[in-house]
Amino acid sequence: xxxxxxxxxxxxxxxxxxxxxxxxxxxxxxxxxxxxxxxxxxxxxxxxxxxxxxxxxxxxxxxxxxxxxxxxxxxxxxxxxxxxxxxxxxxxxxxxxxxxxxxxxxxxxxxxxxxxxxxxxxxxxxxxxxxxxxxxxxxxxxxxxxxxxxxxxxxxxxxxxxxxxxxxxxxxxxxxxxxxxxxxxxxxxxxxxxxxxxxxxxxxxxxxxxxxxxxxxxxxxxxxxxxxxxxxxxx
Amino acid sequence: xxxxxxxxxxxxxxxxxxxxxxxxxxxxxxxxxxxxxxxxxxxxxxxxxxxxxxxxxxxxxxxxxxxxxxxxxxxxxxxxxxxxxxxxxxxxxxxxxxxxxxxxxxxxxxxxxxxxxxxxxxxxxxxxxxxxxxxxxxxxxxxxxxxxxxxxxxxxxxxxxxxxxxxxxxxxxxxxxxxxxxxxxxxxxxxxxxxxxxxxxxxxxxxxxxxxxxxxxxxxxxxxxxxxxxxxxxxxxxxxxxxxxxxxxxxxxxxxxxxxxxxxxxxxxxxxxxxxxxxxxxxxxxxxxxxxxxxxxxxxxxxxxxxxxxxxxxxxxxxxxxxxxxxxxxxxxxxxxxxxxxxxxxxxxxxxxxxxxxxxxxxxxxxxxxxxxxxxxxxxxxxxxxxxxxxxxxxxxxxxxxxxxxxxxxxxxxxxxxx
Ligand SMILES: Cc1cc2nc3c(=O)[nH]c(=O)nc-3n(C[C@H](O)[C@H](O)[C@H](O)COP(=O)(O)OP(=O)(O)OC[C@H]3O[C@@H](n4cnc5c(N)ncnc54)[C@H](O)[C@@H]3O)c2cc1C
Numbered sequence: 001x002x003x004x005x006x007x008x009x010x011x012x013x014x015x016x017x018x019x020x021x022x023x024x025x026x027x028x029x030x031x032x033x034x035x036x037x038x039x040x041x042x043x044x045x046x047x048x049x050x051x052x053x054x055x056x057x058x059x060x061x062x063x064x065x066x067x068x069x070x071x072x073x074x075x076x077x078x079x080x081x082x083x084x085x086x087x088x089x090x091x092x093x094x095x096x097x098x099x100x101x102x103x104x105x106x107x108x109x110x111x112x113x114x115x116x117x118x119x120x121x122x123x124x125x126x127x128x129x130x131x132x133x134x135x136x137x138x139x140x141x142x143x144x145x146x147x148x149x150x151x152x153x154x155x156x157x158x159x160x161x162x163x164x165x166x167x168x169x170x171x172x173x174x175x176x177x178x179x180x181x182x183x184x185x186x187x188x189x190x191x192x193x194x195x196x197x198x199x200x201x202x203x204x205x206x207x208x209x210x211x212x213x214x215x216x217x218x219x220x221x222x223x224x225x226x227x228x229x230x231x232x233x234x235x
Numbered sequence: 236x237x238x239x240x241x242x243x244x245x246x247x248x249x250x251x252x253x254x255x256x257x258x259x260x261x262x263x264x265x266x267x268x269x270x271x272x273x274x275x276x277x278x279x280x281x282x283x284x285x286x287x288x289x290x291x292x293x294x295x296x297x298x299x300x301x302x303x304x305x306x307x308x309x310x311x312x313x314x315x316x317x318x319x320x321x322x323x324x325x326x327x328x329x330x331x332x333x334x335x336x337x338x339x340x341x342x343x344x345x346x347x348x349x350x351x352x353x354x355x356x357x358x359x360x361x362x363x364x365x366x367x368x369x370x371x372x373x374x375x376x377x378x379x380x381x382x383x384x385x386x387x388x389x390x391x392x393x394x395x396x397x398x399x400x401x402x403x404x405x406x407x408x409x410x411x412x413x414x415x416x417x418x419x420x421x422x423x424x425x426x427x428x429x430x431x432x433x434x435x436x437x438x439x440x441x442x443x444x445x446x447x448x449x450x451x452x453x454x455x456x457x458x459x460x461x462x463x464x465x466x467x468x469x470x471x472x473x474x475x476x477x478x479x480x481x482x483x484x485x486x487x488x489x490x491x492x493x494x495x496x497x498x499x500x501x502x503x504x505x506x507x508x509x510x511x512x513x514x515x516x517x518x519x520x521x522x523x524x525x526x527x528x529x530x531x532x533x534x535x536x537x538x539x540x541x542x543x544x545x546x547x548x549x550x551x552x553x554x555x556x557x558x559x560x561x562x563x564x565x566x567x568x569x570x571x572x573x574x575x576x577x578x579x580x581x582x583x584x585x586x587x588x589x590x591x592x593x594x595x596x597x598x599x600x601x602x603x604x605x606x607x608x609x610x611x612x613x614x615x616x617x618x619x620x621x622x623x624x625x626x627x628x629x630x631x632x633x634x635x636x637x638x639x640x641x642x643x644x645x646x647x648x649x650x651x652x653x654x
Contacts, residue, residue, distance in 0.1 A: 024611035024618050134557040134619040136420040137458045138594060139606045143557055144618030146611060167586045170281065170570040174563060174591075175640075175647040184643025211623040212593055212607050218621060219589070219609055 024144040026125055027090065028118070033126025036119060043109075046130045055109060062131035062141040064088050066104070077106035089141060093124055146219060160193065160230025161223070168224055169231045171216070178235065189235040196229035263291045264580040267350055267360035269340040269519060271296030271324060273303075274366030274549030274565035276652040281573035283331040289581045293334040293358055295350065299323060301653075302393035304424065305562045306645055309597060311390075311401045312434030320393065326654035340367075343523035345543050362576050365525070366549040366565060367517025368392070369423050372529065375513035376416055376489060383491035387508040390431075391423065403507040404435050410445040411506035414496045416487050417452040418511045421530075423551045423560040425458035426606070428511055430596040433463065436471040437599055449505075450477040451498045453485035458559075459596060459606055465627045466598035516552035530554035535612035536588045537575035538568050547572040556616025557608075563592045566648055588612040595641035601631070603638030 037046070043055040050057040056072040067074040067082035074082075081104050086092060096103045097120050099113040114120045132140035172188065180189040188196070202208045203217035204225075220228070268279045271294050279294045286292075301322045309315045328335045339353040343363065350358045371389070373380065379387060390400040404413060413435055417428045432448055439446040448471075457463075467475045478484040483499020489510060490496075496503045515521075515529035525531045525540045525548065532541040532554045540546045549572060550565030558564040571588040578585035593607030608622030625637065 024613050024620050026613060026615070026618070132456070133420070134608065134622070135559055136425055136454075137456065138425060138559045138592065138608055139458065139622060139624040140619075142608075142619045142621060143616075144611065144613055144620055146609075146620040163584060164586060166285075167570075167574060167584075168589075171567065171589065171591055173647065173651050174566050175593075175644045177647050177650050179650070181646060181650070182643070183646050184639040184641065185647060212605070215607060215609055215621055215623055216591065 024146050026144055027128055027142075028121030028123070028125030030122065030125040030129060032119075033122035033124065036114070036123045037126055040111075046127065050130075058127055059130045060132065061088055061093075061127055062090070064131075075104070075106055075108045077104050078108075090124060093127075094120055097123065160226035160228070160233075162227065162230040162234065164224070165227035165229075165231030168220075168228050172228070172232075180235075188232050191229075191233060193226075193229040193233050196232060197225055200225045200228070263289070264361045265291045265293065265359060266362050266364065266576060266580070267358050268292065268294045268364040268366065269296075269350065270366040270368060270517065270550075271298075271301055271327075271335075272366060272368055272550065272565070273305075273562035273648070273652060274551075274569045275364060276301070276324075276327065277566045277569035278364050278366065278547075278549060278573050279333050280327055280331055280652065280654055281570055282576060283327075283333050285573065285583070286577055286581060288332070290577065291334070292332075293336060293360075294324065294327065295336045295338055295340050295352065295358070296324065297337060297339045298394075299337055300394075302397070303562065303645075303649065304391070304393045304427070305648075307390070307393040307397045308427065308431045308434045310397060311404065311431065312437045312597070314434075314597065314600075317398060322649055322653045324653070330654055340519050341522070343519070343546070345523065345546070348545060361545070361580060363546045364549060364572060364576075365517075365520060365523070365531070365546060365552065366569070367519045367552055369514040369516070369551045369560075370518050372513040372515050375419070376487060376510050378489040378491065379416075379510045379512060383489070383510070386491040386494065387489060387510045389511055390509060391427075391511050391514075400507070400509055401438075404438055405442070407439070407443055407446055407506040409443055410447075411443065412447045412449065412503065413439070413507045414449045414451065414503060414505040414509070416489065416496065416508070416510045416512075417450055417454065417457075417484075419453045419485070419513050421560060422511070422514045424594070425559050425561075426463075426594055426596045429457055429459065429463045430598075431509070432475060433466065433471075433596070433598045436467070436474055439474065440471055444474075446474070448475045449496075449498075449503065450475070451484045451487040451496065452477055452479050453487070455480055458594075459604060459624065461627050462604045462625055463596075463598065466602060466604075470599040470602070514551075516548075520548065520552050527554065535614075535617045536571075538572040539575070547576065556610075556613075557619040558590060558592055558610055558617050559594065561592055561594055562648060563594065563644075564590070566651060567591055590617055593644070595637065595644060597638060597641070601635040601638050603634055603636075603641055604629075605637055605641070 046058040050059050052072045056069050065082050066086040067078045100107050100109050134140045175185050176188045180187040200217050203213045206214050268275045279292050283292045303320045306320050324335045327333045340350050341353050342351040388396045388400045390396040486499045488497045516531045520526050520531040525542050531548045531552050533548050538547045540548050549568045551560040567590045577583045590610040595605045604625035606624040608619050610617045
């Protein structure tokens with residue numbers, strides 16, 4: 001099953017037409033997804049006032065544990081999946097919609113699945129509208145996919161670009177103080193470049209445990225880490 | 236940076252120069268920033284620092300002292316004193332050469348590109364930044380308006396309101412009742428009301444352990460709910476009751492004269508009442524014709540108003556997509572706007588916009604939690620791409636470290652805003 005989930009992950013990666021000033025793309029085309037949802041409406045309702053029907057209502061689906069609605073009578077198989085810790089995030093919804101029985105063997109949902117990854121993405125973009133908004137509940141599921149940032153060639157090159165580093169560093173300086181002060185949050189100024197680079201790669205690879213720093217490092221390219229090291233090294 | 240004319244003039248004499256003809260007015264582009272809070276102070280400082288004199292920066296802010304809303308709940312809980320959340324603009328004026336004008340902006344003539352001030356002056360700009368924070372939606376809590384704010388404080392703009400609420404909590408009779416009327420979405424600082432309840436409970440547990448806290452809440456759920464509810468159970472068992480919309484929490488009215496709160500028809504007499512009304516963009520946004528409904532829509536990649544490309548809007552006032560209204564978000568957006576403005580006015584390099592936010596909350600002594608995310612610009616909105624949140628059941632050491640981290644963050648962001 002793990003392989004199947006991975007395959008699904010790769011399948012929704014195409015992301016055409018990303019622009020330089022646009023570094024994320026929507027989960028899919030929600031309007032197209034609304035059309036796909038028509039075939040589900042006999043059993044599932046979503047939107048204001050939606051109630052359970054033959055299937056559970058789909059409001060607040062993202063982030064909901066499997067079999068998570070107290071007043072719906074789920075299959076034993078679904079109950080078990082929930083007890084095992086299955087949570088409906090984007091990855092697992094993709095896998096389930098692709099082939100419901102891959103994830104929940106005896107599910108009562110009589111639906112063959114959607115083979116086409118783009119269609120699934122559109123469908124899930126539509127459903128995502130009816131779950132928590134991160135503006136109100138910051139821990140709510142993402143609403144977009146990150147795109148590898150494509151930078152002009154002069155920005156690239158592993159010799160750290162300190163000017164680019166200065167811009168990237170602005171993000172670090174919300175917490176880490178420019179003057180090297182360290183109450184509660186460590187100082188990151190004046191390190192040897194190499195130590196800085198190694199530490200950031202360790203966060204990016206999730207070898208160092210801090211979840212906030214893992215998140216920040218996750219979207220830094222090799223060049224960007226080099227740029228930051230160059231900037232903070234000279235501070 | 237050289238010691239220039241502005242440093243000599245300091246903050247008070249600047250208003251005089253505004254009326255006079257501007258020297259080199261053609262040569263040096265002018266950025267005017269309205270609001271010296273999390274968004275505005277950051278943007279003013281970033282632009283002044285990075286442009287090294289190539290841009291003339293004016294900051295318009297009525298207050299001489301800015302009290303951060305962040306950590307104002309910790310003041311209520313007794314973890315910080317009022318001085319420690321107070322900041323002034325002296326360094327921005329003296330060391331960054333920013334013209335700090337203590338006045339209200341009353342309107343914007345977008346065709347002439349001039350901001351009108353209450354004191355009568357008008358300030359021309361090439362680019363304008365608005366970061367005025369929030370104002371309250373009138374009538375959102377029946378029975379409450381600004382004239383009731385001394386009896387039933389909102390404490391959602393920090394300073395005297397916060398001090399008043401703390402005093403009222405401390406003056407409650409033994410076994411008394413504290414009621415919070417929580418706001419509907421969207422509002423500044425999603426976990427803020429619930430951190431506040433934690434801090435009020437912390438005070439009451441020590442001094443008034445039989446007191447009760449009632450939250451009337453129009454929202455079905457709230458940020459870090461599982462973490463707060465776990466913490467309330469652990470530290471303040473039996474003290475806090477939340478009445479959500481299924482039990483009429485969205486149908487709440489107040490009467491400041493007899494200190495009562497009506498929740499779905501049932502009237503509760505209270506000893507302290509914290510009313511946090513529904514919110515909208517700071518009034519100057521609507522006055523400038525930049526709002527759509529309650530908020531000011533912006534272009535994600537630059538934070539430009541969707542209605543005027545010469546105006547950038549930051550922070551709580553904006554409608555931008557997925558970022559919560561927080562000081563961290565406003566600070567992050569300010570950096571993107573500062574880069575875009577410098578690029579437009581001086582041709583400096585522009586990089587793809589990136590945003591982030593983390594909100595720490597304190598539940599009880601050394602019991603800190605956090606939620607954070609990274610965001611990127613799509614054409615349509617600022618969109619969340621990744622995030623994390625503290626887990627329930629974390630070890631006390633980790634919670635203590637998280638609290639320590641929040642202290643570091645506070646020192647970092649306030650240095651980043653005020654120099
Ligand atoms: C209780 C509480 C706790 C919070 N905790 C946190 C936290 O832990 N972390 C976090 O990140 N955020 C927190 N916040 C949220 C944070 O305070 C706000 O999101 C942030 O201050 C928004 O920045 P801003 O620049 O939009 O507005 P503000 O910081 O409010 O600044 C607006 C400024 O504009 C000025 N102004 C308004 N109108 C005019 C005008 N017409 N002319 C001139 N000046 C004007 C005001 O005087 C004010 O100084 C908290 C908020 C509250 C209420």
